[in-house]
Amino acid sequence: MTTSTGNTAPTTRTGKAADYLDQRTSVGSAVKEFARKVFPDHWSFLLGEIALYSFVVLILTGIFLTMFFVPSMSLVTYHGPPASMDGQLMSDAFASTLTMSFEVRGGLLMRQIHHWAALIFLAAIVTHMMRVFFTGAFRKPRELNWLVGMLLMILGLAAGFSGYSLPDDVLSGNGLRITDGVVKSIPLIGSYLSYFLFGGEFPGEHIIPRLFTVHILLVPGLILALIALHLFFVVLHKHTQYPGGGRTDKNVVGFPLFPVYVAKAGGFFFVVFGILALMGGTMAINNVWNYGPYDPSPVSAGAQPDWYMLFLEGSLRLMPGGAEFVTWGDFTVPLNVLIPAVVVPGLLFTFLFAYPFVEAAVTKDKREHHVLDRPRNVPVRTGLGVAFLTAFIILALAGSNDLIATHFHMSINAITWAFRVLFFVGPWFAFWVTKRICLGLQRKDRELVLHGHETGRIVRFAHGEYIEVHRPLDEQERWLRVNYPAHAPLEIEPATDARGVRRKGYKKDKQLQRLSRFFYEDRVEPVTPTELAAAHSHGEHDALEGAGHARIEAGAGAGVGGRASSSSRRTGPTSAGPEVPAQ
Amino acid sequence: MSDYQNPRSPESSHREVGHREQHGTLETFPDPGLPEHKSRMADRDPQAAKRGERQVALLFGISVIGTIASMVVYFALPPDGTTSGVRLSTLSLGLGIAFALLGIGFGAVHWAKVLMSDHEKVDERHPVASDAETRAVAVQELEAGVKDSGIARRGVLKGAVISALALFPLTIAVPLVSSVGGDWNVSKFKHTLWRSGTRLAIDPSGRPIRAADVTIGSVVHVIPDVSEEERQSHEWITEKSKAVVLLVRLDPRDIVSTQAPQGEDWAYDGIVAYSKICTHVGCPVALYEQQTHHLLCPCHQSTFDVADSCKVVFGPAKRPLPQLPITVDDEGYLVAQSDFHEPVGPSFWERLK
Numbered sequence: 001m002t003t004s005t006g007n008t009a010p011t012t013r014t015g016k017a018a019d020y021l022d023q024r025t026s027v028g029s030a031v032k033e034f035a036r037k038v039f040p041d042h043w044s045f046l047l048g049e050i051a052l053y054s055f056v057v058l059i060l061t062g063i064f065l066t067m068f069f070v071p072s073m074s075l076v077t078y079h080g081p082p083a084s085m086d087g088q089l090m091s092d093a094f095a096s097t098l099t100m101s102f103e104v105r106g107g108l109l110m111r112q113i114h115h116w117a118a119l120i121f122l123a124a125i126v127t128h129m130m131r132v133f134f135t136g137a138f139r140k141p142r143e144l145n146w147l148v149g150m151l152l153m154i155l156g157l158a159a160g161f162s163g164y165s166l167p168d169d170v171l172s173g174n175g176l177r178i179t180d181g182v183v184k185s186i187p188l189i190g191s192y193l194s195y196f197l198f199g200g201e202f203p204g205e206h207i208i209p210r211l212f213t214v215h216i217l218l219v220p221g222l223i224l225a226l227i228a229l230h231l232f233f234v235v236l237h238k239h240t241q242y243p244g245g246g247r248t249d250k251n252v253v254g255f256p257l258f259p260v261y262v263a264k265a266g267g268f269f270f271v272v273f274g275i276l277a278l279m280g281g282t283m284a285i286n287n288v289w290n291y292g293p294y295d296p297s298p299v300s301a302g303a304q305p306d307w308y309m310l311f312l313e314g315s316l317r318l319m320p321g322g323a324e325f326v327t328w329g330d331f332t333v334p335l336n337v338l339i340p341a342v343v344v345p346g347l348l349f350t351f352l353f354a355y356p357f358v359e360a361a362v363t364k365d366k367r368e369h370h371v372l373d374r375p376r377n378v379p380v381r382t383g384l385g386v387a388f389l390t391a392f393i394i395l396a397l398a399g400s401n402d403l404i405a406t407h408f409h410m411s412i413n414a415i416t417w418a419f420r421v422l423f424f425v426g427p428w429f430a431f432w433v434t435k436r437i438c439l440g441l442q443r444k445d446r447e448l449v450l451h452g453h454e455t456g457r458i459v460r461f462a463h464g465e466y467i468e469v470h471r472p473l474d475e476q477e478r479w480l481r482v483n484y485p486a487h488a489p490l491e492i493e494p495a496t497d498a499r500g501v502r503r504k505g506y507k508k509d510k511q512l513q514r515l516s517r518f519f520y521e522d523r524v525e526p527v528t529p530t531e532l533a534a535a536h537s538h539g540e541h542d543a544l545e546g547a548g549h550a551r552i553e554a555g556a557g558a559g560v561g562g563r564a565s566s567s568s569r570r571t572g573p574t575s576a577g578p579e580v581p582a583q
Numbered sequence: 584m585s586d587y588q589n590p591r592s593p594e595s596s597h598r599e600v601g602h603r604e605q606h607g608t609l610e611t612f613p614d615p616g617l618p619e620h621k622s623r624m625a626d627r628d629p630q631a632a633k634r635g636e637r638q639v640a641l642l643f644g645i646s647v648i649g650t651i652a653s654m655v656v657y658f659a660l661p662p663d664g665t666t667s668g669v670r671l672s673t674l675s676l677g678l679g680i681a682f683a684l685l686g687i688g689f690g691a692v693h694w695a696k697v698l699m700s701d702h703e704k705v706d707e708r709h710p711v712a713s714d715a716e717t718r719a720v721a722v723q724e725l726e727a728g729v730k731d732s733g734i735a736r737r738g739v740l741k742g743a744v745i746s747a748l749a750l751f752p753l754t755i756a757v758p759l760v761s762s763v764g765g766d767w768n769v770s771k772f773k774h775t776l777w778r779s780g781t782r783l784a785i786d787p788s789g790r791p792i793r794a795a796d797v798t799i800g801s802v803v804h805v806i807p808d809v810s811e812e813e814r815q816s817h818e819w820i821t822e823k824s825k826a827v828v829l830l831v832r833l834d835p836r837d838i839v840s841t842q843a844p845q846g847e848d849w850a851y852d853g854i855v856a857y858s859k860i861c862t863h864v865g866c867p868v869a870l871y872e873q874q875t876h877h878l879l880c881p882c883h884q885s886t887f888d889v890a891d892s893c894k895v896v897f898g899p900a901k902r903p904l905p906q907l908p909i910t911v912d913d914e915g916y917l918v919a920q921s922d923f924h925e926p927v928g929p930s931f932w933e934r935l936k
Contacts, residue, residue, distance in 0.1 A: 038706040081664035109673045141711045181864025181929035190931045191769035200765030201821050246617035252706045260695050267691025274684030281677010296824035297786050299867045301881040317883045324901035334930035475615035482612050
C-alpha cells in the first residue's frame with residue numbers, strides 16, 4: 001500500500017495523524033474491533049480490576065523505592081534518624097530503608113502505599129477467585145484462564161514474601177529463618193536447598209540481593225506476562241455475564257468499552273490508587289525502626305506475618321510435634337514441618353488447580369458457558385468452596401492464636417487444640433450447612449415461582465375461608481429462578497455388554513459415577529411451565545381481581561421441599577375460589 | 584414494574600402454557616428478553632443533566648486542588664528527622680495525593696454513570712473453537728511443513744536436534760548450581776563457635792558472665808565470648824544464628840533432669856544453658872516463664888521445660904533444645920565444656936549422620 005485512497009484523504013489534523021498511524025500500524029482495524037466492545041456490568045467484576053490496579057500501583061511505587069533501596073547485606077554503622085537507630089551496626093538494606101523513610105521526602109508514604117497495595121493486591125486476587133469459583137466462571141472455555149489466575153495468585157504470594165523480607169529487620173529476618181527451617185525439613189535435599197537459597201549457611205550475605213532480584217525482576221516480569229495472557233483470554237472469550245432476561249450463552253449484554261468503560265475502569269484505577277494513597281498516608285505499616293535490624297537472637301512476641309501468609313503460619317502452629325521420626329539408617333523426617341508447610345498448602349492448591357476439571361468430568365458437560373451460575377443452583381460446588389474457605393480461615397486464625405490468647409485471656413494450649421479439632425470438623429460442617437442453605441434457597445425459588453410473592457393481604461371468601469393473596473412473579477423475576485440446569489448424576493454403561501462380556505473401563509466409570517452422585521444426587525429442579533400450570537389448576541388457584549392495577553393471585557399446594565408453615569393459607573382439595581380459571 | 588407493561592401478561596402466558604402442554608412441546612419457559620430500559624433523571628430532565636455535569640466538574644476540580652495542596656505541603660512541611668515530623672509529612676502528602684487521585688476517579692465514574700448513555704448493547708458470541716474447515720487447513724499446513732522439513736524420514740536428525748536442545752541448558756545450569764550454594768558444605772550446620780573453655784557472654788554487650796552474678800530464677804541471653812572485632816564482622820551473624828544460648832539459674836532441687844550422660848554434669852550449681860534456636864523451624868526461643876520453668880517459642884508456641892532437659896511439653900517441636908555443657912573456670916566465669924553434642928535448630932534429613 002502506498003497511499004490512502006484519494007477520496008477519503010483526511011483534512012483535519014486528527015484525521016491526518018490517524019491516517020499516518022493507520023498506514024503504519026493498521027490501528028484502524030483494532031479500533032473497529034475493540035472500541036465498542038461490550039462488557040457486562042456488575043460490582044463483582046471489579047475485584048479483578050482492583051487486583052490489576054493495585055499491581056500498577058505496586059510497580060509505580062516500587063520504582064520509586066528502588067531508587068533509594070540498597071539491596072546489600074554489607075554491615076554499616078548507621079548515623080541518622082531516628083535516634084533509637086543512630087550508631088547501630090546494621091546491613092545496608094536496613095540502613096537504606098531507614099534513610100528512605102526518614103530523609104527521602106515522601107519516601108515513607110511510598111513505602112506504606114507499596115505495602116498496603118501488596119496486601120490489597122492479594123486480597124483482591126483471593127476475592128476475585130472466590131467470585132469466579134462460586135459463579136462457575138471457570139467452566140469451559142475458561143479452564144485454562146483459571147490456571148493462569150492460580151499461577152498469578154502463587155506469584156503474588158512470592159512477590160509479597162520476597163518484598164516483605166527485603167528491609168532485613170528483625171521480623172522479616174525471623175520470617176526468613178522459618179523459611180530456612182521449612183526448606184531444611186524436605187527429605188534428602190533440604191540442607192542443599194537451604195544452601196541454594198542462602199548461598200551457604202543462614203543468613204549469610206546473599207539472601208537480600210537474591211530476593212531483590214526475585215522481587216523486582218523475576219516475579220513481576222512473570223506476573224506481567226501472565227496478566228497479559230489473562231486479559232488476552234478475557235478479550236478472546238468475552239466476559240461472562242450474570243443470568244437475566246435476554247442474557248444467553250450466545251451473546252454478551254453490557255456497555256461499550258468506549259466511552260463507558262474507558263471512564264468507569266479508568267476512573268476506577270484512580271479510585272483504587274486514591275484509596276491506597278489514603279491508606280498509605282493515614283495508616284502506619286511495617287515501622288521497621290521499631291523492630292531494629294536483623295539479629296538472630298531477639299524476637300518479638302505477638303509477631304504476625306502479612307495476612308496472606310497467616311494460613312501457613314497457622315498450619316505450622318497447629319501440627320503436633322510427634323510427627324517427626326527417624327527412619328532406618330538414622331535419617332530424620334520432620335513431618336511436623338513437612339505436613340503443615342508443604343503438604344497442607346500443596347493439597348489446598350491442588351484442589352483449586354484440579355477443581356474445574358473434576359467438575360467438568362462429573363458433569364459430562366462439553367458446552368461453552370458464558371452465563372454465570374447463581375451459587376445456590378450448584379449446592380455442592382458452593383459447599384466445597386465454603387469448606388475450602390473455612391479451612392483457610394481456621395488456619396489463618398490459628399496463625400494468630402497468640403493474639404487471640406492475649407486479647408481474650410484464654411489458654412493458648414486450649415485455643416490450639418480447639419483449632420486442631422476445628423480444622424477437621426469445620427470444613428465438613430461448613431460444607432453440610434452451605435449445601436443445605438443452597439438447597440433451601442432453591443426450594444424457596446421454586447416456591448416463589450409457583451405461588452408468587454406474599455402480599456400480606458388476607459381475604460375472606462363468601463363461605464368463610466381465609467386466604468392470603470399472592471402476587472405472581474413478573475417474567476424477569478421468574479426467568480432468573482427457572483433458567484438454570486440441574487445436573488443429574490452420570491449414567492454409565494452396564495458392566496457387561498449384551499453378550500455378558502465384561503466392559504473395559506467400567507471400574508473407572510463407576511468411580512466417576514460415584515463422584516458424580518456426590519455432586520448431583522441432591523438437587524432441586526427448576527419449575528417447568530407444566531408444574532406452574534399444575535400449581536395454578538389443582539382447584540387451589542384462587543385468583544382475585546385486586547384493588548389496584550395488578551391481577552392478584554393466590555397460590556397453593558406443596559412445592560418440592562414442602563411449604564413453609566408460616567403461611568396460613570391452607571386450602572382443601574374441594575374448596576373453590578371465587579374465580580377459578582378455565583382448566 | 585406493573586403487569587400491563589409486560590409484553591405478555593401472566594394470564595396470557597399461563598394460557599399459552601396450558602395450551603402447549605397438551606401437545607407436550609413446552610418444557611422450559613421462554614426467555615423474556617432484556618428488561619425494559621429505565622431512563623435516568625438526567626435523561627429526562629435537562630436540569631438534572633446540567634447538575635450532573637457540574638458535579639463531575641467539581642470532582643475534577645477537587646483533584647486539581649488536591650494536587651496543588653500536595654505540592655504546598657511538600658515544600659511547607661519538610662521531614663525534620665523526628666518520627667512525628669515524618670508522620671506529619673507522610674500524612675499531609677498522602678492526603679493531598681489521595682484527593683488528587685480520588686477526584687479524577689470519582690469524577691470519571693460519576694460522568695459515566697450519570698451522563699454517558701446507559702443503553703445496554705448486545706454483542707453476539709461465537710464459539711471459541713475454530714470451524715472444521717479452518718482446522719482442516721491448519722492440519723494440512725502443518726503436515727506440509729513436516730513434509731518440507733523431512734523430519735519424519737530423518738530419524739538421526741531428529742535425535743540430534745532433541746539431544747542438542749536437551750543438553751544445552753547444562754552450560755548455564757552447571758556453573759550456576761555449582762556456585763549458587765557457596766561451598767555446598769552442609770556439615771557446617773553441625774558445629775558452632777562453642778569450644779571447651781569458651782566463656783559465656785551477655786548478648787549483646789559481650790560481657791562475660793560470672794556464675795556468682797546469676798541469681799536464682801533469672802534468665803540470661805548468651806553468646807560466645809569473642810572479640811569485639813569478630814562481633815563486627817559479617818560471619819558473626821551466621822555464627823550467632825547457631826550459637827545463641829539461653830541461660831537459666833534454677834533452684835538445684837527443681838532440676839528433674841538434664842541431657843548430660845551418666846557420670847557427667849552439664850549444669851553448674853543449678854545454672855543450665857540450652858540452645859536458643861527452636862528445634863521446630865529455628866526461631867529464637869525467647870520467652871521464659873519463671874514459675875513453671877517453661878520456655879516458649881513466640882513463633883509457633885513450642886514449649887520446653889527447662890527443669891526437665893528442655894523436653895517439649897506442647898507445640899509443634901518434637902525434640903528438646905540441645906543443652907550446652909557448662910562449668911566455671913578458675914576466675915569464676917561460666918565456660919562451655921565443649922560444643923553442643925548434636926546439631927542445633929530445625930531437623931534435617933542427615934541430622935544424625
